[in-house]
Amino acid sequence: MTDQVIKVLPSRIVNQIAAGEVIERPFSVVKELVENSLDAGATRITVELADGGSQLIRITDDGVGFSPADLELAFVSHATSKLAELQDLDHIASLGFRGEALASIGAISRAWIRSCQPGGEGYEVRCEGGEIESPRPAACPPGSILEIRDLFFNTPPRRRFLRSPRAEKAKCQDLLIRLALARLDVDFTFVVDGKQALRLPAGESLKDRVGRTFGRQLAGNLLEVKHQSGTYRVEGLVCHPDLARRDSTMEILYINGRCAKDRSVMFAVRQAYKEFLMHGRFPVYFLGLWLPPEEVDVNVHPTKSEVRFVQQRFAGGVLHEAVRRALQAGDIKSAGLAVGGEMPKARSGLPDLPADLFGRSEGAPPRPAQWVGGHPKAPVSGGSGDSGDQEVAETSPTTPGSAGVLVNPFAALRERTFLQVMNLYLVFEGDDGIVVVDQHALHERVLYERFRNQHDQRETRVQGLLVPEVIDLSASDKQWLLESKDDLAAEGFLIEDFGGQSISVTGIPAVLGRARPKDLVETFIAGVGDQRPSGREAIVERFHSMACRAAVMSGDRLVDEEIKALLQEALTLEHPHNCPHGRPTVLTFSGPQLERYFKRRV
Ligand SMILES: Nc1ncnc2c1ncn2[C@@H]1O[C@H](COP(=O)(O)OP(=O)(O)OP(=O)(O)O)[C@@H](O)[C@H]1O
Ligand SMILES: [Mg+2]
Numbered sequence: 001m002t003d004q005v006i007k008v009l010p011s012r013i014v015n016q017i018a019a020g021e022v023i024e025r026p027f028s029v030v031k032e033l034v035e036n037s038l039d040a041g042a043t044r045i046t047v048e049l050a051d052g053g054s055q056l057i058r059i060t061d062d063g064v065g066f067s068p069a070d071l072e073l074a075f076v077s078h079a080t081s082k083l084a085e086l087q088d089l090d091h092i093a094s095l096g097f098r099g100e101a102l103a104s105i106g107a108i109s110r111a112w113i114r115s116c117q118p119g120g121e122g123y124e125v126r127c128e129g130g131e132i133e134s135p136r137p138a139a140c141p142p143g144s145i146l147e148i149r150d151l152f153f154n155t156p157p158r159r160r161f162l163r164s165p166r167a168e169k170a171k172c173q174d175l176l177i178r179l180a181l182a183r184l185d186v187d188f189t190f191v192v193d194g195k196q197a198l199r200l201p202a203g204e205s206l207k208d209r210v211g212r213t214f215g216r217q218l219a220g221n222l223l224e225v226k227h228q229s230g231t232y233r234v235e236g237l238v239c240h241p242d243l244a245r246r247d248s249t250m251e252i253l254y255i256n257g258r259c260a261k262d263r264s265v266m267f268a269v270r271q272a273y274k275e276f277l278m279h280g281r282f283p284v285y286f287l288g289l290w291l292p293p294e295e296v297d298v299n300v301h302p303t304k305s306e307v308r309f310v311q312q313r314f315a316g317g318v319l320h321e322a323v324r325r326a327l328q329a330g331d332i333k334s335a336g337l338a339v340g341g342e343m344p345k346a347r348s349g350l351p352d353l354p355a356d357l358f359g360r361s362e363g364a365p366p367r368p369a370q371w372v373g374g375h376p377k378a379p380v381s382g383g384s385g386d387s388g389d390q391e392v393a394e395t396s397p398t399t400p401g402s403a404g405v406l407v408n409p410f411a412a413l414r415e416r417t418f419l420q421v422m423n424l425y426l427v428f429e430g431d432d433g434i435v436v437v438d439q440h441a442l443h444e445r446v447l448y449e450r451f452r453n454q455h456d457q458r459e460t461r462v463q464g465l466l467v468p469e470v471i472d473l474s475a476s477d478k479q480w481l482l483e484s485k486d487d488l489a490a491e492g493f494l495i496e497d498f499g500g501q502s503i504s505v506t507g508i509p510a511v512l513g514r515a516r517p518k519d520l521v522e523t524f525i526a527g528v529g530d531q532r533p534s535g536r537e538a539i540v541e542r543f544h545s546m547a548c549r550a551a552v553m554s555g556d557r558l559v560d561e562e563i564k565a566l567l568q569e570a571l572t573l574e575h576p577h578n579c580p581h582g583r584p585t586v587l588t589f590s591g592p593q594l595e596r597y598f599k600r601r602v
Helices: 011-022 026-039 068-074 086-091 101-107 156-160 165-181 206-214 263-276 312-329 389-395 439-456 475-483 485-490 517-525 536-550 560-570 591-597
Strands: 044-050 056-061 110-116 122-128 143-149 187-192 195-200 222-229 232-239 251-255 285-290 418-421 425-430 433-438 462-472 494-497 502-509 586-590
Touching: 011 101, 026 044, 026 056, 026 101, 026 143, 026 165, 044 165, 068 110, 068 122, 101 110, 165 187, 165 195, 165 206, 165 251, 195 206, 206 232, 222 312, 232 312, 251 263, 263 285, 263 312, 285 312, 425 439, 433 439, 433 591, 439 536, 439 560, 462 494, 462 517, 475 485, 475 494, 475 502, 475 517, 485 494, 485 536, 502 517, 517 536, 586 591
Parallel strands: 044 187, 251 285
Antiparallel strands: 044 056, 056 143, 110 122, 110 143, 187 195, 222 232, 232 285, 418 425, 425 433, 433 586, 462 502, 494 502
């Protein structure tokens, strides 16, 4: 039997293991090195890749550089200039602080730093698979050049996980763009296999940088966000909901300048968009949240990509309010119909954006006009030279971006005759063309706003049931509903414990009177998951779906009086353009659009 089997691992192996946490792929190297350059005060950073970064990643900056003594420690683990004491962790202003990145990179590559401080001599140091050489003099312009060759040469399993050079390059470019959007004062250049792939000059606006990286169509559909609440500040841009995506890749959030994710505050932003987004769509935004450094813990994740807030709800609330106000001030409404025209490919290498809702491609069906009378706000790209701009100008009589008055689309329909088509659509002549209304979506919106108003004024009306309806539930659902009984009653839902697994419903909100009580209860419960909401506001949230249950359905034949009453009420809506789930309620096909469609005008 051996005496001792446990051994302290040599530091080289320790570093290689640690590197696995920090350096996943070439983009991780790019992230760490560009962040270092930014921390070093660089105003100009060039990132070069060869073979997707697996052969070479070179970062050149004009930052403060390394002294020869610092070069000696550059690749040493837990060596940093950014942190001296434990308390420093409470108010970190730099992007790095762990003193781990260069040690990790040096452990799994052939790395080489050349650096020169302003007015000093140039030096270089090499580190191969964790083997650090001594620094020696070398010619170098002021700043630093870091070359990382043969990434993962000594960790073959990692190397096998590398994707194609194109895929790795795309990841690096996305990452660089994210870093660059937070530092408009820095000039970034991205060179791939000797060719310049991206150049972002210093001093441009966020909107211009977004345009340069994601295309002018996206940049033309942005609203500015500026909001302060106590010591918390939000700045940035939110995108028109019509350009929402099927994934969350363009929810870009910076927390004190660091691109980081936090599920709860991102959820808060989505909630602000909720009225305008269809289920399963994610907003596009570029937002910076600034707060006192001691209120956020950045030391949560090895790659520093997650943070934790001391006041998480407050942080989410500030972001929510900032976005809500911006959307409101921008009179956002949904054009809703994805017709024609393709968005240009995101130059970032991110997945394509969805079809342009303000489609401008030749031969595409007419895009819906959302403006009746007044001046369209024209949520279109501002620049010239875009092949589609001409068409946009025609459809939108005022200059792009000019402020306009949003008119209730139902205003023109008062005295008009109408058709009900397919027992679903109501079709009219509007002031500006043909108006098509989705009766279900509109009725949903009407019911929801009626309900919401009653809730706000605390005068919810109840429709008592002559015969209470008994409904069987799971034990946990039943318990939850009974615990919320008073809040439900305040919103017009009267329930009682019926014993066993059942409750009895004795009254429902009069607004939802068309629906079957059982359907309403089932809808109320559906999809809440384990975290059951409580409180009146949470209950109101559930009414989005319940309004759907009570609304006239596709296939419901309506009599003229019902249609008139519906349209009459639509005139009073706060958000007439969308149903509570974000689907459009109305589309207008304008005269000029119809002319183009029928080739009366070319
Ligand atoms: N481009 C650069 N110019 C000047 N100094 C640099 C540069 N890159 C790194 N350094 C110096 O090298 C040190 C080590 O860098 P490293 O990235 O390993 O750690 P860090 O940035 O301090 O923390 P983290 O591991 O969180 O990134 C830094 O603290 C900094 O002093
Ligand atoms: Mg670093």
